[in-house]
Amino acid sequence: MDYVNVRYTDKKPKLSNPILIEGLPGIGNVGKLAVEHLIESIKAIKFAELHCKDFPPQVFINIDGTIELVNNEFYFWKSKKKNQRDLVLLTGDYQGLSSQGQYELVEKILDIIEGLGVKEIYTLGGYGLGHEIENPRVLCATTDKNLVKIMKKHGAVFKKNEPGGGIVGASGLLLGLGKLRGFYGACLMGETPGYLVDPKSAKAVLNIIMKLTNIEINLSALEKKAKEIENIAHQLKEIEGLGKEKSEELKYIG
Amino acid sequence: MDYVNVRYTDKKPKLSNPILIEGLPGIGNVGKLAVEHLIESIKAIKFAELHCKDFPPQVFINIDGTIELVNNEFYFWKSKKKNQRDLVLLTGDYQGLSSQGQYELVEKILDIIEGLGVKEIYTLGGYGLGHEIENPRVLCATTDKNLVKIMKKHGAVFKKNEPGGGIVGASGLLLGLGKLRGFYGACLMGETPGYLVDPKSAKAVLNIIMKLTNIEINLSALEKKAKEIENIAHQLKEIEGLGKEKSEELKYIG
Amino acid sequence: MDYVNVRYTDKKPKLSNPILIEGLPGIGNVGKLAVEHLIESIKAIKFAELHCKDFPPQVFINIDGTIELVNNEFYFWKSKKKNQRDLVLLTGDYQGLSSQGQYELVEKILDIIEGLGVKEIYTLGGYGLGHEIENPRVLCATTDKNLVKIMKKHGAVFKKNEPGGGIVGASGLLLGLGKLRGFYGACLMGETPGYLVDPKSAKAVLNIIMKLTNIEINLSALEKKAKEIENIAHQLKEIEGLGKEKSEELKYIG
């Protein structure tokens, strides 16, 4: 096995001018949620797996009791209409654990999608605010100036100095290393408190992907998940609230 | 020395359709205890050592004052009866310290056992509960669906979402990477509090190995060790209990 | 991409007996501030970028919304007068994260500057005091004994056992590894509290660089920044002071 190993589980798809959409684990799991939901909604087909020596040495257990080595997965989808484009989709269990692992992994991903004819990349992620947000905006950064205008048209937001720390991980590196190799594209970052997985933020990101790709995505499953998470967050807040009152009381006493 | 180095201390054994049974250090040292006990009980013969640059830079000191570089060790055992199979056994001082080390080590182990004709792998470990358990069950996960039925018949337990975090380390990776190379098998995880080494859990695991292999294993030494550990646990609990009373008293005062 | 990758953004400059001046992020960002200011003041021209798998997997976002992979950057400047020398300037976003990364990066930098005809290296950094300082001195260490005299003449200070911990990072390694390959030069370390970025210390360092290179550097921008930072430090101190009073009050009460 190479440091990063690609294994085709289906034959390599023949695609016409496809776009890559990436969503790996990260803040609020926004990117991963969005891409997983997209894959399910459009019934994209898995064709390859990546394993990497910089992933944790771990297997997950399926419902039927069988194991699965942690990985990243590639899916594809063929366009149905004239105004649509073929898609390559990337999601997975982990990002590389180390800096070097991240660079190696992204280089391999770029090799693979280059071989599939991809030139355009959209990476999805979360932008952690550390506080709650009613209507999450979707921040954006692009490889090229002319893409800024297009992304704004689709509802993405550009704010000077946001995110101030740049973009860390595969979502940033795919664009950064990709740009050096002639790829272009954008990163969409849904605002999120960042405490819990955030389907609401994932939905906001997918709304822009819909406009960008002219693909209808059924968002009802994400909306249902978002309500469940809202309930959990509410309950956690109540428990916390009780704790605070108590500790305030204690402050008066002690 | 290679990153992972194999050194034959005896000539490479000729085995007929052997099974690998692995038990390296981990939670409650369940897997290591079980395999070490198995080796002793059936008088398996050591034939190779693995050294690895991802093991700690450390030697242990034998009772006679001589040193031994930390390693992993291979043993073999030849079947005595028609309903038994030849065994390859793997135990050792450490697992790899880093992700990459774990992957490299397991790849090398797979290379070696492939060369010995192994196709079937059983990996032994502990499943940490964080609380005491009277009768530890043995959880299981397999590479193939049809093995689930067989392992259930031998008394292994399959519980949806357990272990939720999957299997981390060599026990998981041997199956996960092995499966990609055509090996099949299962991981047996004895329930354990996880605080101390747990011979009781190791015994539970070996009970299933006995049924699986039709090999009689003398468990008396493990049972003796289990009682010793129980006594130690009891004493620790008493000390802790005293500590608690005291700290409660202090709470009234302070 | 290699572990350390050089990418020429302009054609390789032809220089006559050039000097390297390096300033990468570090204590008080003294070195980076100094070299960035020097680049701006003399209008040096960027000609190459370094990317490295030991940098964080990160892109920064420009004001126009486009991304930039984190890097180190090379600039050059051609002398205007007889008593000046051509310059190569090195600054950037990060140093290598790991020991090995630092060594690999510095080896690559030495390869590049060797190819440009550089033999003399000046590395700039901060010397963290942990307390405020009115008039920061500039400590110095050199590759060769005869350089000590020259640097003293220009105002650099040599103090026995300072810095006691030596010089850690690219500023030290460029001289240490460089010396083994026949380069010579010095490290200039401006005294700094080390809490905040320190333009005052950077200015002190550039004062010596001016004498060393016979290049007039306009320090007004640095002086302006220094005043801003002084104000911030003052405000932080006031807040801290208030905090202290409060906690002292609390001590009397509680």
Add this chain to the structure above:
Amino acid sequence: MDYVNVRYTDKKPKLSNPILIEGLPGIGNVGKLAVEHLIESIKAIKFAELHCKDFPPQVFINIDGTIELVNNEFYFWKSKKKNQRDLVLLTGDYQGLSSQGQYELVEKILDIIEGLGVKEIYTLGGYGLGHEIENPRVLCATTDKNLVKIMKKHGAVFKKNEPGGGIVGASGLLLGLGKLRGFYGACLMGETPGYLVDPKSAKAVLNIIMKLTNIEINLSALEKKAKEIENIAHQLKEIEGLGKEKSEELKYIG
């Protein structure tokens, strides 16, 4: 530069059946102190330096203001009498920072000393007790059973299960990896509190080296240092004692 790089600062010495004595930084710096003192006392001659990408990226500053890349250093000494043997001595600023670095470094050291005709290795270190000790014993472990007897004769102590954690670092690895390549020898570990550098423990170790090598070593410098450290320890204890009294008073109040 290779991952581990050897640089001959003098011509490779021609030695007759030499012994390696190693002392690198570690607990109480016992090994380093002992070998440095030995080098000084017998006026051994430096002939090579090791640099390693797993050492910190650091230079130290000499008293004359010049820098020195952190390294390990080899010295040699030629026997003066018939009952003496030629020596190779190894000391330095650091051990490798990572496991892999330690293995690579020790493999390189073994390559070098093999080339010099060394077959016998003595590694020196400290054995941390965590409490003070009037007369530090010197614990020992060897590669071969027959060396145990010889080392006992020279005053070294063998205690079952001590050190229980084995020997970590270059002192252990030189014997562990060396044994696999046909070297033999012993590790001498002077008992030490482990809080401060410990010349008293280094002296105890050198006493055994004297018997082993029939070389007279002037220990007066070590004895002087030992007294200085004793005074410092005494002062620290007094300060601590005052602190304790105070905190006991506070306990009565609070």
